[in-house]
Amino acid sequence: MNNTISFNRPYMTGRETHYLYQALEIGKLSGNGEFTKRCQEYFEKRYGFGKCLLTSSCTDALEMSALLCDIQPGDEVIMPSYTFVSTANAFILRGAKIVFADSRADQPNIDEDKIEALITERTKAIVPVHYAGVACNMDKIMALAERYGLFVIEDAAQAIDSYYTGQDGVKRALGSIGHFATFSFHETKNIISGEGGMLVINDDRFRHRAEVIWEKGTNRSAFFRGEVDKYGWIDVGSSFLPSEIVAAFLWAQLESLDDIQERRRAHWRKYYHRLSAWAGQHGIGMPHLPEYATNNAHIFYLICESGQQRDELIGLLRERGVQAVFHYLSLHRSPYYRDKHSGGELPNTDRYSEALLRLPLYYELEGIDTIITELKTYKRYEKVAV
Amino acid sequence: MNNTISFNRPYMTGRETHYLYQALEIGKLSGNGEFTKRCQEYFEKRYGFGKCLLTSSCTDALEMSALLCDIQPGDEVIMPSYTFVSTANAFILRGAKIVFADSRADQPNIDEDKIEALITERTKAIVPVHYAGVACNMDKIMALAERYGLFVIEDAAQAIDSYYTGQDGVKRALGSIGHFATFSFHETKNIISGEGGMLVINDDRFRHRAEVIWEKGTNRSAFFRGEVDKYGWIDVGSSFLPSEIVAAFLWAQLESLDDIQERRRAHWRKYYHRLSAWAGQHGIGMPHLPEYATNNAHIFYLICESGQQRDELIGLLRERGVQAVFHYLSLHRSPYYRDKHSGGELPNTDRYSEALLRLPLYYELEGIDTIITELKTYKRYEKVAV
Numbered sequence: 001m002n003n004t005i006s007f008n009r010p011y012m013t014g015r016e017t018h019y020l021y022q023a024l025e026i027g028k029l030s031g032n033g034e035f036t037k038r039c040q041e042y043f044e045k046r047y048g049f050g051k052c053l054l055t056s057s058c059t060d061a062l063e064m065s066a067l068l069c070d071i072q073p074g075d076e077v078i079m080p081s082y083t084f085v086s087t088a089n090a091f092i093l094r095g096a097k098i099v100f101a102d103s104r105a106d107q108p109n110i111d112e113d114k115i116e117a118l119i120t121e122r123t124k125a126i127v128p129v130h131y132a133g134v135a136c137n138m139d140k141i142m143a144l145a146e147r148y149g150l151f152v153i154e155d156a157a158q159a160i161d162s163y164y165t166g167q168d169g170v171k172r173a174l175g176s177i178g179h180f181a182t183f184s185f186h187e188t189k190n191i192i193s194g195e196g197g198m199l200v201i202n203d204d205r206f207r208h209r210a211e212v213i214w215e216k217g218t219n220r221s222a223f224f225r226g227e228v229d230k231y232g233w234i235d236v237g238s239s240f241l242p243s244e245i246v247a248a249f250l251w252a253q254l255e256s257l258d259d260i261q262e263r264r265r266a267h268w269r270k271y272y273h274r275l276s277a278w279a280g281q282h283g284i285g286m287p288h289l290p291e292y293a294t295n296n297a298h299i300f301y302l303i304c305e306s307g308q309q310r311d312e313l314i315g316l317l318r319e320r321g322v323q324a325v326f327h328y329l330s331l332h333r334s335p336y337y338r339d340k341h342s343g344g345e346l347p348n349t350d351r352y353s354e355a356l357l358r359l360p361l362y363y364e365l366e367g368i369d370t371i372i373t374e375l376k377t378y379k380r381y382e383k384v385a386v
Numbered sequence: 387m388n389n390t391i392s393f394n395r396p397y398m399t400g401r402e403t404h405y406l407y408q409a410l411e412i413g414k415l416s417g418n419g420e421f422t423k424r425c426q427e428y429f430e431k432r433y434g435f436g437k438c439l440l441t442s443s444c445t446d447a448l449e450m451s452a453l454l455c456d457i458q459p460g461d462e463v464i465m466p467s468y469t470f471v472s473t474a475n476a477f478i479l480r481g482a483k484i485v486f487a488d489s490r491a492d493q494p495n496i497d498e499d500k501i502e503a504l505i506t507e508r509t510k511a512i513v514p515v516h517y518a519g520v521a522c523n524m525d526k527i528m529a530l531a532e533r534y535g536l537f538v539i540e541d542a543a544q545a546i547d548s549y550y551t552g553q554d555g556v557k558r559a560l561g562s563i564g565h566f567a568t569f570s571f572h573e574t575k576n577i578i579s580g581e582g583g584m585l586v587i588n589d590d591r592f593r594h595r596a597e598v599i600w601e602k603g604t605n606r607s608a609f610f611r612g613e614v615d616k617y618g619w620i621d622v623g624s625s626f627l628p629s630e631i632v633a634a635f636l637w638a639q640l641e642s643l644d645d646i647q648e649r650r651r652a653h654w655r656k657y658y659h660r661l662s663a664w665a666g667q668h669g670i671g672m673p674h675l676p677e678y679a680t681n682n683a684h685i686f687y688l689i690c691e692s693g694q695q696r697d698e699l700i701g702l703l704r705e706r707g708v709q710a711v712f713h714y715l716s717l718h719r720s721p722y723y724r725d726k727h728s729g730g731e732l733p734n735t736d737r738y739s740e741a742l743l744r745l746p747l748y749y750e751l752e753g754i755d756t757i758i759t760e761l762k763t764y765k766r767y768e769k770v771a772v
Contacts, residue, residue, distance in 0.1 A: 010415040017403040029396040029580035030573040056442040056581075059602065059625035085602050085619045092622055093479075187416040187629070194415035194629025195442075216445065216471050217722065233471045233720035236478050239445035243573070243580025249631060334619035336603065 005371060007323040010187040010194075011363040013256045019248035031241030032221070035248040042254050043198065047161075047173035049181070050202035053214050053240070054247055058157045058184035058197035060240045062090035062127075065153045065180040065199060067213050067236065068206045069125050071096045078118050079127040079155075080110040081332040081349040087127055087155050088331055099123070100332040102346040103131075107288045108356065111348070112137040115144055118343065125151040130174050133190075133296035134289060135164035138177045145179075152178035157197075159183070160190055161261055162296035179203040185250055190264060190298055191257060193250040196242055213237040263363050264297035271300045271359060274372050282380045284309070300361045301327070307354035313378060314357065320374040322367070324359050327352070391757060393709040396573040396580070397749040399642045405634035417627030418607070421634040428640050429584065433547075433559035435567070436588035439600050439626070440633055444543045444570035444583035446626045448476030448513075451539045451566040451585060453599050453622065454592045455511050457482045464504050465513040465541075466496040467718040467735040473513055473541050474717055485509070486718040488732040493674040494742065497734070498523040504729065505534050515541040516560050519576075519682035520675060521550035524563045531565075538564035543583075545569070546576055547647055548682035565589040571636055576650060576684055577643060579636040582628055599623040649749050650683035657686045657745060660758050668766045670695070686747045687713070693740040699764060700743065706760040708753070710745050713738070 019035060026034055031054075040052040055061045071077070073095030079087055081100035088098045099118050104111045108131040115126060126145060128136035138154075145152045159174040160183055166172065175181035180203070185196035201210045211221045217237030222228050253260070272286065279286050285303030289295055304310040310326065317324045330353040332341040359371060405421060412420055417440075426438040441447045457463065459481030465473055467486035474484045485504050490497045494517040501512060512531060514522035524540075531538045545560040546569055552558065561567035566589070571582030587596045597607045603623030608614050639646070658672065665672050671689030675681055690696040696712065703710045716739045718727040745757060 006413065009413055010410065012410055017406065020403065024396065024398055027392065027395055028573070029578065031581050056446075056628070057625035060442075063624065085604060085623070086625060088619075089603050089622055089624060093624070187414070192415065194631040195417050195625065195627065196629070217475050218471060230715075232715050233474075233717060233722045235722055236475055237471070238449065238475060238479070239443035239472060239581065241581070242442070243582070243632070245580040245631065245635060246629070329616075329618050331619060336619045336621055 004321045005323065005360055005365070005367040007325050007358070007360050008188050009362050009364055010192055011260070013252050015252040015255065016249040019252050020245055023244040023248045029244050031243055032215070033244040033247070035244050035251045036241065039247055039250050039254060043200070048176050049173070049200045050176075050204065051200070051207045051210065053199045053201070053210060054242050054250070055197040055199055055214075055240045056242045057195050058155075058182050058186070059086035059090060060238075061182035061197045061199035062086055062153070062155065063093060063238070064210065064213055064240055065182060066091045066094045066096070068180065068201075068210055069151045069153070071124060074122060075124040076120060076122045077125045077127060078115055078123060080108070080129050081330045081346050082108045082131070082328050082352050083129045083155065083331065084157070084328065085331065087129060088337070091125075096124070097122070097340070098337065100341060100343050100346060100349075103348040103352055105348055107131070107134060108352045109134060109136045112140040115141065119144070119148050119150070123148065123150060125153055127153045127155050128178070129155040129157070130159035130162065132287065132301060133159045133162040133174070133298035135159075135162065135174055135293035137290070137292070138164050139167045142177065151180070154178040154181035156181045157184035158189065158298045160296060161257065163294040165292045175200050176202060180206075190260060190296065191250070191253045193242070193246045193253070196246055196250060209235065214240045260363055261297065264361065265295070267361055267365055267368055268295065268297035268300050270368055271372065275302070275375065278376050282378065297361065300359045302357045302359070303352070304355040304357055309380070310355050310357050313375070316378055317371070317374060320370075322360065322371050322374060324357055327356050327358055329353050390707045391709065391746055391751070391753040393711050393744070393746050394574050395748050395750055396578055397646070399638050401638040401641065402635040405638050406631055409630040409634045415630050417629055418601070419630040419633070421630050421637045422627070425633055425636050425640060429586070434562045435559070435586045436562070436590065437586070437593045437596065439585045439587070439596060440628050440636070441583040441585055441600070441626045442628045443581050444568050444572070445472035445476060446624075447568035447583045447585035448472055448539070448541065449479060449624070450596065450599055450626055451568060452477045452480045452482070454566065454587075454596055455537045455539070457510060460508060461510040462506060462508045463511045463513060464501055464509060466494070466515055467716045467732050468494045468517070468714050468738050469515045469541065469717065470543070470714065471717065473515060474723070477511075482510070483508070483726070484723065486727060486729050486732060486735075489734040489738055491734055493517070493520060494738045495520065495522045498526040501527065501530055505530070505536070509534065509536060511537040511539055513539045513541050514564070515543070516545035516548065518673065518687060519545045519548040519560070519684035521548065521560055521679040523676070523678070524550050525553045528563065537566070540564040540567035542567045543570035544575065544684045546682060547643065549680040551678045561586050562588060566592075576646060576682065577636070577639045579628070579632045579639070582632055582636060595621065600626045646749055647683065650747065651681070653747055653751055653754055654681065654683035654686050656754055657758065661688070661761065664762050668764065683747065686745045688743045688745070689738070690741040690743055695766075696741050696743050699761070702764055703757070703760060708746065708757050708760060710743055713742050713744055715739050
C-alpha cells in the first residue's frame with residue numbers, strides 16, 4: 001500500500017539531531033537545561049504568555065494545573081464532553097467530579113451559554129478546550145470565572161499560534177488568557193516533540209509553586225538561581241519536565257514554526273475552498289470560525305449529516321487509499337463516566353462524536369488533490385437508496 | 387576550567403540519532419511504537435521481568451504503582467528516608483502517609499529488621515530502594531509482605547543489571563522480585579534517555595490495568611491487539627508513556643549495555659582497590675556489598691567519619707578541579723515532611739545524609755587516576771588541628 005495517504009505523518013525539520021548533539025556537548029540531557037529554557041522563553045516572548053514550563057505531555061500540564069488549583073475531592077470542574085480523556089483524568093486524579101457541558105451547535109467548542117447553569121458551590125474551575133485550535137468565547141468564560149471566583153484552564157493542546165480577539169478589540173494568543181493554559185507537542189500537533197507539552201502560568205501568584213511542583217516538589221530552581229542556599233523537599237510534585245533530548249527536538253521545530261504554519265494553512269484553505277460547494281450539496285457542514293477566532297490549521301474537519309454518512313465517507317476514502325478518521329467519543333457516555341454523569345443530554349456533543357470526520361493534514365501532505373477528487377465521487381444516499 | 391572533571395557526563399553511543407530517523411521512517415514519534423516495544427521486550431527477556439512499560443520517568447512509574455496498589459487517603463507506605471523525593475511523592479499524591487524506616491548501619495539501604503515494627507493496620511506497601519544498585523534483603527522483605535498482605539514496589543531506579551541471590555540459592559535480577567519495580571533512565575544512570583523510566587509488573591493480576599492507566603485510562607492497547615472492537619475511556623490514567631524519540635535513544639543504549647557496564651565496573655574496581663587502604667587510615671567507610679548482592683557500578687561512594695570531613699574532601703577536590711557531591715537529605719527532616727514524620731530518630735539515615743560522598747563515575751571518565759591521587763593528598767585533622 002505504497003500509495004496510501006496516511007492521516008498523519010510527523011515532520012522533522014532536519015535540525016533536531018544537530019541540537020541533540022549540542023545538548024550533549026553542553027553536557028546535559030536531563031530536564032531544565034539550555035534548550036528547555038530557550039523554548040520557554042520563545043513562547044513567553046512570541047505569544048505574551050506568562051511563565052512557561054515544558055512538560056512531558058499536555059496531560060502532565062493539566063495535572064500540574066489541577067495541583068495548582070488545589071482541587072480537592074468533591075470539587076467540581078466544568079469542561080466539554082467532546083474532548084480527550086486527559087482533560088478529565090487530570091482533575092479526577094485529584095478527586096474532582098467532572099461536570100460536562102454541551103458543545104456549541106455550530107462547532108465543537110464548549111457552549112459558553114450553557115456553563116452558568118452548571119456552576120454550584122463546589123465548582124472550582126472551567127476548562128475550555130480550543131478545539132481544532134479555534135478559540136472558545138473567552139470573554140464570556142472569563143466573566144463567569146470572575147463572577148463566581150473560578151479558575152480557568154485553557155486546554156490549548158491544539159491551539160498553538162492561534163488567537164482570540166476580545167470585546168476590547170485586543171487580539172490575544174490562545175493560552176495567554178486563562179489563569180493557566182496547557183499545550184501539546186504530540187506528534188499529531190502542528191509543532192511536535194513526539195510526546196510533549198507545556199504549562200503556561202498566567203496568574204503570577206502561582207509561578208513559584210508551579211516551578212516547585214515541576215521539579216518534584218523541591219526548590220531546586222530557586223537554588224540554581226541563588227535565591228536559597230540549599231534545596232530540599234518543600235511540597236508535593238512530580239517529574240513533569242521533559243529531557244533536553246525532547247527540548248532540543250522542539251527547538252528545531254520552533255525555528256520552523258512560521259514555515260510549518262504557512263504550509264498547513266495553505267493545505268487547509270485548499271480543502272476549504274474546493275470542498276465548500278460539494279459539502280453544501282451533500283448536507284455536510286464545513287468548519288465554522290467565529291469572528292473572534294483565527295485559524296491555526298490544526299485540523300480540517302467535516303460535519304457529516306449522520307454517523308452513517310461519515311462511515312460511508314471513511315469507507316470510500318479507505319478504498320481509495322486515504323486514511324480519514326473520526327475524533328472523540330463523548331466522555332459523558334464512556335464506560336468510565338456514564339454512571340457518574342449527571343448533566344443530562346448533550347446532543348451537540350453526541351452529534352460531533354457521531355458525525356465529525358477529519359481529513360489528512362500535515363506538513364508533507366502531497367495527495368490533497370487526490371483526497372478532494374476522491375471525496376467528490378461520493379454520492380449522497382448512494383448506499384441507502386439500494 | 388577545561389581541566390574540570392565533572393561529576394557526571396551523559397554518554398551517547400552514536401546510534402541514538404540513527405534509530406530516531408528509523409522511527410521517523412516508520413512514521414511514528416509518539417509513544418508505544420516499535421522502539422518502545424523493542425526496549426520492553428529486551429528487559430522482559432534479559433532480566434526475567436514481568437510485563438514492562440516504559441515511562442517518562444521513574445517518578446511516573448512510581449505513580450503508576452501507587453495507582454495500581456489502589457492507595458487511598460490515610461494508607462501507610464513504608465520506605466527509607468534516605469531516598470529521592472519521588473519515592474515518597476508518588477504515594478503522597480494518592481493521599482498516603484509515608485512511614486520512614488532507618489537505613490542499615492553498614493550501607494544506605496532500608497534496614498530490613500526495622501520494618502516490621504512500623505507495620506500497622508493501615509500499611510499497604512513497602513518500597514525498598516536498592517541504593518547504588520545494591521540489593522536490599524528481599525527475602526526478609528517479601529516474607530513480611532506475605533505475612534501482612536502488603537505490596538512490595540522495588541524502587542530500582544539505580545539498579546539496572548544488578549542481582550540478588552535468595553536463600554533458595556537462585557540469583558534474580560533486581561526488579562523481578564517485588565509485585566512492581568521501577569527503573570530510571572535519567573542522565574545520571576548507567577543506561578540513559580535523558581529523562582525516562584520503566585514500570586515492571588511482576589504480579590500478573592495487574593498487567594491489564596497497568597496498560598490502561600499507561601494509555602491515559604483507555605483500552606487502546608487491547609484495541610490495537612484486536613481484543614476489543616473499539617476503544618474508549620474505562621479508567622483513570624495519565625500520559626505515562628515516553629515518545630519513540632526517547633525509546634529510540636534508549637534502544638541504542640541497550641545495545642551497548644554490556645560495554646557500558648564493563649567500563650563502569652572497571653572504574654568502580656579501580657576506585658575500590660586503590661582507595662581501600664587510604665580510607666581505612668582516615669576513618670572513611672568503603673561501599674559494603676552484602677553477600678547476596680551484586681555490584682552494577684552505579685555509584686562509587688565513601689562514607690566519611692563526619693560531615694566536616696566530607697566537606698573538607700569536597701572542598702579539596704573542588705580546588706583540584708574535581709566535582710564530588712553528597713547525595714540525599716533525610717526526607718523525614720525535610721521542610722515538607724518533618725512535621726508529618728512520626729517514626730522517631732533515624733540515625734543511620736542522618737549519617738548518610740551528612741557524610742556520604744560520591745565520586746565521579748561515568749563511561750567516558752578519564753581522570754580517575756587524578757581523582758585518586760588528589761584524594762590521597764588529604765590529611766585527616768589537617769584543618770581541625772590548626
